[in-house]
Each structure stands twice: as C-alpha cells, then as structure tokens.
Amino acid sequence: xxxxxxxxxxxxxxxxxxxxxxxxxxxxxxxxxxxxxxxxxxxxxxxxxxxxxxxxxxxxxxxxxxxxxxxxxxxxxxxxxxxxxxxxxxxxxxxxxxxxxxxxxxxxxxxxxxxxxxxxxxxxxxxxxxxxxxxxxxxxxxxxxxxxxxxxxxxxxxxxxxxxxxxxxxxxxxxxxxxxxxxxxxxxxxxxxxxxxxxxxxxxxxxxxxxxxxxxxxxxxxxxxxxxxxxxxxxxxxxxxxxxxxxxxxxxxxxxxxxxxxxxxxxxxxxxxxxxxxxxxxxxxxxxxxxxxxxxxxxxxxxxxxxxxxxxxxxxxxxxxxxxxxxxxxxxxxxxxxxxxxxxxxxxxxxxxxxxxx
Amino acid sequence: xxxxxxxxxxxxxxxxxxxxxxxxxxxxxxxxxxxxxxxxxxxxxxxxxxxxxxxxxxxxxxxxxxxxxxxxxxxxxxxxxxxxxxxxxxxxxxxxxxxxxxxxxxxxxxxxxxxxxxxxxxxxxxxxxxxxxxxxxxxxxxxxxxxxxxxxxxxxxxxxxxxxxxxxxxxxxxxxxxxxxxxxxxxxxxxxxxxxxxxxxxxxxxxxxxxxxxxxxxxxxxxxxxxxxxxxxxxxxxxxxxxxxxxxxxxxxxxxxxxxxxxxxxxxxxxxxxxxxxxxxxxxxxxxxxxxxxxxxxxxxxxxxxxxxxxxxxxxxxxxxxxxxxxxxxxxxxxxxxxxxxxxxxxxxxxxxxxxxxxxxxxxxxxxxxxxxxxxxxxxxxxxxxxxxxxxxxxxxxxxxxxxxxxxxxxxxxxxxxxxxxxxxxxxxxxxxxxxxxxxxxxxxxxxxxxxxxxxxxxxxxxxxxxxxxxxxxxxxxxxxxxxxxxxxxxxxxxxxxxxxxxxxxxxxxxxxxxxxxxxxxxx
Numbered sequence: 001x002x003x004x005x006x007x008x009x010x011x012x013x014x015x016x017x018x019x020x021x022x023x024x025x026x027x028x029x030x031x032x033x034x035x036x037x038x039x040x041x042x043x044x045x046x047x048x049x050x051x052x053x054x055x056x057x058x059x060x061x062x063x064x065x066x067x068x069x070x071x072x073x074x075x076x077x078x079x080x081x082x083x084x085x086x087x088x089x090x091x092x093x094x095x096x097x098x099x100x101x102x103x104x105x106x107x108x109x110x111x112x113x114x115x116x117x118x119x120x121x122x123x124x125x126x127x128x129x130x131x132x133x134x135x136x137x138x139x140x141x142x143x144x145x146x147x148x149x150x151x152x153x154x155x156x157x158x159x160x161x162x163x164x165x166x167x168x169x170x171x172x173x174x175x176x177x178x179x180x181x182x183x184x185x186x187x188x189x190x191x192x193x194x195x196x197x198x199x200x201x202x203x204x205x206x207x208x209x210x211x212x213x214x215x216x217x218x219x220x221x222x223x224x225x226x227x228x229x230x231x232x233x234x235x236x237x238x239x240x241x242x243x244x245x246x247x248x249x250x251x252x253x254x255x256x257x258x259x260x261x262x263x264x265x266x267x268x269x270x271x272x273x274x275x276x277x278x279x280x281x282x283x284x285x286x287x288x289x290x291x292x293x294x295x296x297x298x299x300x301x302x303x304x305x306x307x308x309x310x311x312x313x314x315x316x317x318x319x320x321x322x323x324x325x326x327x328x329x330x331x332x333x334x335x336x337x338x339x340x341x342x343x344x345x346x347x348x349x350x351x352x353x354x355x356x357x358x
Numbered sequence: 359x360x361x362x363x364x365x366x367x368x369x370x371x372x373x374x375x376x377x378x379x380x381x382x383x384x385x386x387x388x389x390x391x392x393x394x395x396x397x398x399x400x401x402x403x404x405x406x407x408x409x410x411x412x413x414x415x416x417x418x419x420x421x422x423x424x425x426x427x428x429x430x431x432x433x434x435x436x437x438x439x440x441x442x443x444x445x446x447x448x449x450x451x452x453x454x455x456x457x458x459x460x461x462x463x464x465x466x467x468x469x470x471x472x473x474x475x476x477x478x479x480x481x482x483x484x485x486x487x488x489x490x491x492x493x494x495x496x497x498x499x500x501x502x503x504x505x506x507x508x509x510x511x512x513x514x515x516x517x518x519x520x521x522x523x524x525x526x527x528x529x530x531x532x533x534x535x536x537x538x539x540x541x542x543x544x545x546x547x548x549x550x551x552x553x554x555x556x557x558x559x560x561x562x563x564x565x566x567x568x569x570x571x572x573x574x575x576x577x578x579x580x581x582x583x584x585x586x587x588x589x590x591x592x593x594x595x596x597x598x599x600x601x602x603x604x605x606x607x608x609x610x611x612x613x614x615x616x617x618x619x620x621x622x623x624x625x626x627x628x629x630x631x632x633x634x635x636x637x638x639x640x641x642x643x644x645x646x647x648x649x650x651x652x653x654x655x656x657x658x659x660x661x662x663x664x665x666x667x668x669x670x671x672x673x674x675x676x677x678x679x680x681x682x683x684x685x686x687x688x689x690x691x692x693x694x695x696x697x698x699x700x701x702x703x704x705x706x707x708x709x710x711x712x713x714x715x716x717x718x719x720x721x722x723x724x725x726x727x728x729x730x731x732x733x734x735x736x737x738x739x740x741x742x743x744x745x746x747x748x749x750x751x752x753x754x755x756x757x758x759x760x761x762x763x764x765x766x767x768x769x770x771x772x773x774x775x776x777x778x779x780x781x782x783x784x785x786x787x788x789x790x791x792x793x794x795x796x797x798x799x800x801x802x803x804x805x806x807x808x809x810x811x812x813x814x815x816x817x818x819x820x821x822x823x824x825x826x827x828x829x830x831x832x833x834x835x836x837x838x839x840x841x842x843x844x845x846x847x848x849x850x851x852x853x854x855x856x857x858x859x860x861x862x863x864x865x866x867x868x869x870x871x872x873x874x875x876x877x878x879x880x881x882x
Contacts, residue, residue, distance in 0.1 A: 221737050224727060232717035237675050238708060239728040240697030 005347040015345035020291050023337035024305070030333045040320060048319055049312035059311055061197035065269055066307035069094070069261040069278070071206045073285035074292060074299040075213045076257030079250040082217065082294050084230035087251060089136060089151030090258040091282025092158035093129040097259020098266040099162055100128025102273045105188035106170060106181055117187045121263055122205075129259015130252040132158065137251035141244045147251075155282070163275050170273060181273040190268035202264040209257065213296040226250060258282060279310065280328075287335045290342075306331065375434070376401045376560045377422065377453065377529045382431035384417050389763065391417040393584045394431065399529055399560045404551055406571040406592055407564045408604055409581035410775070410803030415564055418581070419531055423455045424448040454527030456518045458534045458801070464507030471506055472521045492523050496550045511538040511661040519550070530554060531562040536570060537800065538829060540660050541864045548574055567832070568597040582606055605805045621651025624792040624823035625672075625704075626685040630692075632671050632678050634847075642667050642678075643847045649823040651791065654814065655852050656838030657827045658863050664847040665827045666709065669796045672825075673706040674699045687791055697732040705729070705790035707781055709797040709827075711774065715781045718770040722762070722780060723751040725769050729784055750787070758783030759809070775806035782810055786817060793817060796827045811837045831863060843867055 031049075032042040053059040073090045080087040101121035108117050136151040167179040175182070190200045217223040225241040226249075237243060266277055288306050292298030313327030375398040384392040392414045399405045409415045420426040422433065424442030433440050435451055442448040445455075462471050469486045476485075486502040493500050498516045506514060515538060522530060532551075536544045551561050551574060565571055571578055571592045578592040580603045588603055595603075627647040634641035642664055649655050659665055670676040672684065674696040681693040686702045696706070706729070708714040716725045726747055731737050736747040754760065758779045762772050769777060778799070785793060798814065799807035815837055818824050827844075828834050834841050840852035843866035850866055 219742055220740050221727075221731055221742060222740060224724070224731075224742060228717055228720070228728070231719050232713050234710075234714045235717045235728060238673065238696060238706070238714055240674070240695050240700070240732065242695070 004350050005343070006350050008346060008348055011346050016293070016342075019341035019345050020293065020302070020338055023291070023334060023341045026337040026341075027330065027334045030337075031330060034326070034329060038322065040322070045316065045320060045322075048315050050308060053308060053311040053315060058197055059315075061194070061199040062311055063304060063307050064199045064203050066310045067303040068200075068202045068206050069265050069281040070285045070288045070303040070306055071300060072202075072209060072261035072264070073258045073282055074288035074303055075206075075209055075296050076254035077285055077289040078213070078217070078292075078294040078296065078299060079226060080254045081289060082230050083226045083246055083250045084233075085137075085140075085247055085250050086148045087133065087136065087151050087254050088148050088286065089133070089153075089155050089282070090254065090285055091278060091280065092151070092155035093132045093255040093258035094262035094265075094278055094282045095155075095158040095162050096132040096262070097125035097129035097255075098262030098273065098277055099158075099165065100259065101125030101263030102170075102181065102184075102266055105184045105267065106273075108188065109182055109185055113185075113187060115187055117185070118190065118267065121188060121267055122260060125263025126256040126260045129262065130256035133251040133255020133258070134248060137248050141247055162273070162277070166273050166275050172272075179275050183272045184267055188267060189271065190264055198269055200264075200268040202261075202268050205260070205264065207300075210296045210300050217296065222249070258285075284310075284331055287331055287338070290335065290338050306334075309334075375399060376436060378434040378437075379418065379422060380432045380434065382418065382421055382428045382433070384414075384421060384426060385429055390584050392421070392428075395581065395584070395586045397422075397579045397586075397589075399562055401528070401558050401560055402555050403577060404555050404561045404563055404575045406575035406578035407562055407581070408568075408571060408578050408600065410604055410805060413581040413604070413803070414584040415581055416533075417584075419455065419533065419562075419564065422448070423453055423531065449525055449527075452526065452528035453531065454522035454525055454529070455531040456515065456522055456533060456535065458537070460514050460518050462506045462514055462517060465505070467503050467505055468500060468509075468517050468520075469502040471517060472502075472524065475521050476524065488524060489520055492520050496523065496553050497546060498550055499546075512540065512543040515539070515547075523554075527559065529560045529562065531564070533564050534801070535563070536565060536567060538661050540867045541831060541860060542867075543660070544570070568592075568600045569832075571600065572597065580604055601804055604803075620653055621821055622688075623648050623650050623685075624687055625649040625794075625825065627672075628683055628685070630671060630678060630680075630683045632667055632676060634667070641847050642671060645671075645849045647825075647842065647849060647852070649792070649825055651821045651823050652818055653840065654818045654824040654826060654838045656834035656841045656855075657825065657844050657849065658831055658834050658841055659827075659829070659844035659867055661829055663844050665796065665844055667847070668844065668849075669706070669708060669794065669827060672794050673708070700729060700732055700788070702792075703788070703790050704792040704794065705785035705788055707785055707793070707795040707798065709800065711777045711781060712770060716769040716777060719768055721766045721768055722755075722760075722772070723748055723766050725780075726751045726754065726784060730788060733788060754780060754783040754787060757787070758813075774800075775802040778802050778810065779806055782813060786813060790817075790822060792823045792825075794825045794827075797830075798826055798828065799830065799833060800828075807833075831860060835860070 032046070035042040035045040053063065073094065077087060077090060101124045104117060104121045104124055132154065135154060136147040139145040139150045140147045166181060170181045172178070172180060172182040190202055193199045193201060217226070225236065225246055228239060229236040229241060229243060229246045233243060261281065262277070266273055270277055284306050288299055288302045291302035291305065292300070309327050309330045313324055316322040316326060317324055378398040380396050381394040382392050382396070383390065383394055395414065395418055397407070397418065407415050407418070417426060421428045424445045424447050433442065440451060469482050469489060472489060473482060473485055489500065489502045492498070498520055500513065500516045500520055506517065509517070515535060535547060539547060551563070555561055563571065563575055572595065575592050577589060578600070579589050580587040580600070582604060590603070592600060625647065627645050630642055630645040632642035645668065647655070657665065667676065671678055674694055678692060681690040684692040686699060686704050689702055691699050691702060712718045716728065727736065727742065730750065736743050736750060751766070760776050760780045760783065762776060772780065782795070782798070793814070795814065798810050802810065811833070814824050814826065826834065826838055835855060838855060840854050841858060841863060842852040843850045843863055845867060
C-alpha cells in the first residue's frame with residue numbers, strides 16, 4: 001500500500017514541544033528491548049545507566065565535563081542548522097581547534113610564559129576551528145558542493161592530521177614512544193572549579209556562550225538574517241541579506257565553537273595531545289542540537305541528557321561488561337527517534353489509492 | 359439582495375444538474391469558510407463562480423473535487439449523492455480541475471508530464487498521439503515533445519487542460535484561467551471552452567474578470583464571506599452590478615489624477631542588460647526607461663518574458679555590474695544591493711507574496727523587518743527593537759486594513775488579498791520616492807485590488823514615481839499614465855494610455871513590435 005507524506009497546514013506547537021519527549025520515550029523502549037536481547041534485566045540496566053550516575057558528586061561533575069563540549073559544539077551547530085546549512089563536520093573542527101591551540105602550549109612549554117598562554121590558546125583554537133569550518137562553506141559558495149559531504153569528509157582529514165602530529169613532530173621525546181605530546185604546563189591548562197573532581201572552567205565559558213547565542217539568535221538582525229535565510233532564501237535575498245555571507249558566517253561561528261570545545265578539552269580534562277581526543281563529541285552534538293530544538297537553552301538541557309548516555313555507558317561497561325557501542329546505539333536511536341517525531345508532527349501520513357492497480 | 363434568476367430562459371425545461379453542491383459547510387477552527395453553500399452545474403453550460411478572495415471559492419472547489427471534506431451538506435452527481443474521499447474519486451466520476459498553480463515538471467517533456475498524471479501506463483508514443491488528437495479537436499496548441507521548462511505560462515496552462523481532457527471529464531473546473539494569458543490567448547481559451555460545452559460537458563469558470571464572465575458564462579454563482587449570495591445570469595448583469603454582488607457595496611473606480619505636474623526623474627534605466635540564468639527566465643536586452651516623480655508607468659506582457667529578471671535587476675537582487683545602468687534619484691545604483699537601494703528611498707513589491715515578499719513561516723511582525731531593517735527605526739546597533747517593530751506592524755495593519763485571525767499569525771495564514779495589502783503597506787509607510795510593484799493585484803479580490811490601485815495612485819500624486827508590472831491589461835489601462843510592453847527580454851518605449859489601445863498592446867505582447875525593432879537593429 002503506497003504511503004504519502006503530506007505537509008500539515010497548521011503544525012501544533014504542543015506537538016513540536018512534545019516531539020523530543022516522545023523521542024526520549026521511544027529510545028528508552030528500544031533500549032529496554034536491546035538490554036533484554038543481551039540477556040540483561042532492563043530495570044537494572046537502566047538504573048546503572050541513567051539513575052546511578054546522578055547519585056554522587058563525582059559523577060555529577062563528570063556529567064558537566066562531558067556536557068561542556070556537547071553544549072559548545074551544539075550551540076554552534078544551531079547557527080548552521082537554523083540557516084539550513086548542514087555542518088556534519090564539527091568533529092573535525094574540534095580536532096583542528098585542539099591542534100591550533102596545542103601548538104602554542106607546546107611552543108611555550110618549559111618557558112617562563114605568563115598567564116596569557118591559556119587565553120591565547122583558546123583564541124587560537126576558535127580561529128583554527130573557524131578556518132576549518134570555512135572550507136566546506138567556501139566549497140559550497142564557490143562550487144555548489146554539498147556541505148554535508150565535504151564537512152564530513154574533512155573530519156577524517158583532521159583526525160589523520162592529528163595522528164601524524166602526535167606520532168611524529170609533536171611526540172614527547174621522553175614519552176617512551178607513546179604517541180602523545182608532553183603534558184601541558186600549568187599556564188596552558190584550564191583551571192578546575194573545585195579541588196575535588198574534574199569540573200573545569202570550560203563550563204563557565206559554555207554558559208556564557210549559551211547566553212550570548214540566545215541573544216544573537218533571538219534579538220539581533222544577524223540572528224534574524226540566519227533564520228530568514230534558512231526559512232525562505234528568496235525572501236532573504238529580497239531583504240538584502242547576502243546568502244554567501246550568511247553561509248560563511250554560520251560555518252565560522254560553528255567551527256569556532258567546535259574548535260573552542262576541542263582546545264578546552266585538550267587543555268582541560270585530557271592535559272595533552274593524543275591520537276584520540278573525542279568520543280565522538282562532534283557527532284553527538286548534532287543530536288544535542290536537534291533534541292534541543294536548535295535553541296541554546298534547549299541544547300543546554302539536551303547536552304546533559306546526552307552526557308548522561310556517555311557516563312552511563314562507562315558505568316555499564318564496568319559493572320555489566322556491556323560494550324561501549326551500547327552508548328552509540330542509544331545516541332543513534334535517539335537521533336532517529338527525534339527526526340521521525342519531527343516528521344510525524346509536521347506531516348501526516350496518508351494512504352494513497354494504488355496508482356498501479358487503478 | 360438580488361433574486362435568484364431561473365436558468366437559461368431559452369431552454370423550456372432546465373437540463374439536469376451534472377454536479378450539484380447542496381448546503382456545503384466547511385469550518386477551519388473558528389472560521390466558517392463555506393456556510394451552507396449551494397451550486398449546480400448543468401451539462402452544456404459554462405458556469406461562473408464569482409467571489410472575492412476569501413469568499414470561499416477555493417474551499418468550495420476543493421470540496422467538489424475531493425481535496426477537502428465538507429463538515430455537512432451533500433454533493434450530488436447526476437442527481438445521486440456521491441462522496442469524494444480524495445481527488446482520484448472525483449476524477450473517476452469525470453471531474454477535472456485545472457488549478458491556478460500548475461503541477462508540471464520543467465525538466466520533463468509535455469508527454470512525460472501528462473504520463474505521470476495518468477493512472478495506466480501506456481507507451482509515450484501512443485500517448486503523444488492521443489495528445490495530438492485532443493489538441494487538434496479543441497484547438498489547443500501544444501507540442502507533445504517540448505520541454506515544459508521552455509513553455510510560456512499560457513502553453514503550460516494548455517498542457518494542464520490537455521492533461522485533464524485526456525481523462526474525458528464531464529465537468530471541467532478552471533481556476534482563474536485567464537489571469538496569466540494575453541488577450542489573444544484568452545480568446546482562444548474561450549473558443550476551447552465553447553467547444554467543450556457544445557459537446558455537453560460542463561465548465562466551472564472561476565474568475566475575477568467580470569467582462570469575461572459576462573461574455574462567456576450562462577450562469578454565475580456569487581459567493582461572499584463564505585455564503586451563497588445569488589445565482590444570476592451574467593449576460594443580463596452589468597460589470598458594476600456583478601461587482602456589487604461580490605463586494606456587497608459599490609466598488610470605487612480608481613480616480614485618475616493627471617492634473618499634477620511631473621517632477622524630476624526618480625528612476626533612469628540606461629541600456630540595462632542581464633544574462634539569463636540557465637534555461638529559465640529571459641535575459642534583459644537593452645532596457646531603457648525613465649520614470650518621473652508623480653507618474654505611474656505600467657509594463658504589460660505575458661508572464662515569462664523577462665519581467666521577473668527586470669524586477670530583480672531593479673530591486674538589486676540580481677546585479678548586472680554596470681553602476682550607471684540604473685540611476686535611482688540621481689544616484690547610480692546599478693551596483694548596489696537591495697538594502698542600499700532602499701536607503702535611496704526605493705520600495706519594491708515582488709510578484710510572489712509567499713517566499714519572496716514574505717517568509718511564509720515567520721510571523722507578520724517579523725516580516726515587517728524584511729524591507730525596513732535598514733531604515734534606522736526598528737534596528738539599533740544590530741539589535742532588533744521589538745517595541746518599535748510591533749508599533750510599525752500595528753500601523754500597517756490599521757492603515758491598510760489587513761485582516762487575519764490571531765494577534766500575529768504566520769504570513770502563510772493570511773489570504774492573498776490581505777497579505778498583499780500588508781506587503782504594499784509595508785513599502786508605502788516607508789515613504790518611498792520610487793515604488794516598483796510586480797503584479798500588484800494578482801489573485802487579490804476586487805475590493806482589495808481597488809484599494810491597492812487607489813493607494814498607488816495617491817502615492818504618485820504625492821510625488822512618488824511608480825512602476826507597475828502587470829499581466830492584467832485592464833488594470834494597467836485603468837490606472838497607469840504610460841504603458842510599455844515587455845516581450846522576450848526587450849521593453850518598448852512607454853506610450854501614454856490615451857494614445858494606445860488594447861489591440862496595439864496585445865500585438866506588442868505577442869512580439870510584433872519587438873520583431874520589427876529587431877529587424878531595424880539588424881539592418882543598422
């Protein structure tokens with residue numbers, strides 16, 4: 001029986017608000033089935049996954065540590081996605097940001113450089129991420145290349161570049177041949193907020209970014225031009241907003257925030273440059289952005305939800321001996337569920353009388 | 359109100375109604391789009407459906423062809439109750455609809471497009487032969503193997519009609535068919551309609567053009583505000599009396615004010631050329647034009663002859679590169695973008711309301727920003743001042759009588775006439791010295807159209823230079839001072855309205871004058 005999607009004339013606001021919650025519920029149901037199939041008690045597994053991490057101060061801090069990069073990257077992606085520009089390569093921009101910032105940390109390593117080093121690293125990280133983000137923007141504006149493909153492919157270029165650096169020129173000579181750089185000096189490290197735990201000043205930066213992005217997207221002409229460009233491109237051109245400038249702008253912002261997240265992660269929780277500096281933050285942030293309705297405050301909430309899947313996944317690895325891929329399955333299910341929920345809210349499925357057997 | 363006139367007095371006994379709507383009611387939330395509306399179409403007649411935008415014509419048509427379901431009331435086909443759960447069901451009963459907006463793929467040929475809409479798959483060659491036969495029988499000029507993208511709007515309409523006729527419909531519904539046609543093309547459409555009704559088919563003809571309705575139709579059903587108002591014999595009515603039924607009050611004719619002095623040139627276009635983009639949209643070739651303060655210049659022409667390119671070149675959406683080619687108020691503007699041209703106090707109203715003049719999914723108040731963000735009132739240091747924006751929005755709504763449900767709905771929710779009043783009001787309140795309007799009253803009801811023309815006339819009287827691009831020749835003859843004709847990317851010199859005629863303009867629209875001008879150029 002052929003089915004057809006029909007755009008609904010009046011999309012109910014309640015539906016748009018309910019969609020992420022429905023998606024979460026569907027994800028939990030799918031998760032329960034998965035746990036059963038793996039021979040685990042779903043109630044027990046959910047407790048370990050989602051409830052226990054909320055129970056003690058250490059894991060609560062870990063939650064913030066994991067949410068920080070998701071939040072920074074997700075807010076940046078919201079700029080792109082609102083403008084109908086699909087940056088899938090935040091992971092690469094994150095890596096390049098980390099590399100740019102780390103260069104300064106390594107260049108000043110062991111010198112008497114003052115407290116200016118960390119701020120300068122953050123600026124470099126943002127610039128690096130922005131520059132890397134501008135590549136798919138340029139390819140789109142100049143050649144009409146799909147930014148979805150180019151930004152995604154550039155992720156692997158960035159990762160291999162990082163791999164080369166930490167195995168080659170930037171390897172710690174005293175590191176027993178391990179592929180990693182020296183540990184950053186104190187002036188090149190993001191300070192911790194409390195003595196205990198790993199929560200660092202990055203979250204403060206992220207919260208400032210949330211406030212700033214809320215203001216820019218909601219209150220300024222720049223935010224309006226982004227929204228308009230995504231919603232009605234021809235009307236945006238008529239209004240005098242240059243489509244190319246918007247494309248460059250949103251990719252620069254998105255890349256900069258991903259780069260900032262990268263250098264904060266390397267100069268914070270990780271402490272040096274390694275071949276692998278992200279458990280897929282750049283991709284998970286896409287889910288955070290969609291689940292948070294492309295609104296900075298919504299992304300603040302969704303980042304913590306997704307951070308929980310990371311923490312819970314680690315706990316489940318230890319206590320239930322479940323593979324880390326379970327976390328990936330959770331995140332993927334959540335993304336599919338949220339996209340499906342959006343379609344079902346905006347469209348109505350209708351059965352089409354068979355064209356062929358008429 | 360007017361009494362119901364019995365049907366054709368020549369027939370002793372009225373023929374049975376082919377398709378009949380009895381007391382149809384349709385609600386959308388609080389709005390009653392159709393309130394117990396009845397309509398009967400008889401075999402062999404051309405029946406007009408008249409009404410303003412928002413009168414409920416589209417809702418009625420959609421219910422009659424299965425796109426919408428009535429809340430109450432009944433549909434009858436040849437006297438027997440029927441229901442159409444979807445358009446396929448109505449097609450099976452022999453009801454064909456040609457909508458105002460065509461559903462054709464540019465990249466496919468005519469015969470491929472037609473094949474897509476047909477239930478059974480037959481060979482393209484066989485289908486092409488059937489198309490040829492249909493074309494021949496009803497005098498429709500359509501070449502089966504041409505790409506739809508290369509066709510004019512009139513030709514595309516004929517493709518839609520042919521597509522409908524291949525289903526051998528007993529009732530053919532034509533939604534505003536002549537709004538995109540030249541006078542000549544309209545004439546040939548009327549001949550086709552006459553052939554169809556002579557075969558015993560019924561045609562439901564939806565139009566705003568009262569003269570056409572009076573010429574073509576034997577009966578007319580008038581709707582106003584979702585209610586049935588009257589069924590009349592349009593041949594016995596005057597255009598004024600029909601308009602009165604539609605609007606419920608006398609429609610004021612736009613006063614022509616030609617007494618004021620013309621001021622200095624507000625727009626100078628010198629040898630403007632623009633390359634075409636791909637297969638679509640004619641290029642502009644050596645456009646020359648001068649508009650002085652206080653005058654309204656009209657540009658006539660069949661759609662797709664470069665009007666859109668001209669509008670976009672004037673608004674700054676498409677740049678030709680030569681700064682001197684366009685001079686707005688003595689400032690070379692050819693290299694400036696839309697915002698900079700608006701800063702020279704130019705105002706623009708594009709043809710497409712949804713998606714070009716307004717963002718469909720944004721609120722009306724946000725849509726105010728589209729053309730006013732550079733005026734220094736509602737944006738300060740890049741920050742939107744929502745209080746000012748809402749005040750401006752309120753003023754547009756009040757002064758231009760924009761009606762809608764809710765406090766600040768999305769643009770998509772407004773009827774065509776109300777959205778157009780909003781879009782025009784947004785520009786007029788900017789106090790422009792040059793106003794360029796593409797299709798000011800396209801798909802707009804008679805009252806709103808009259809209001810819009812009067813507004814533009816008043817702006818001209820205040821010393822604004824106005825350029826109106828329109829496919830509605832009657833409109834241009836009614837309220838512009840000079841008329842130029844656009845054909846295949848060229849523009850004729852504007853001629854005072856008093857010194858020209860429908861026939862002369864019609865000829866130029868068909869390219870007669872351009873052809874000779876081209877001949878001269880070749881000789882030179």
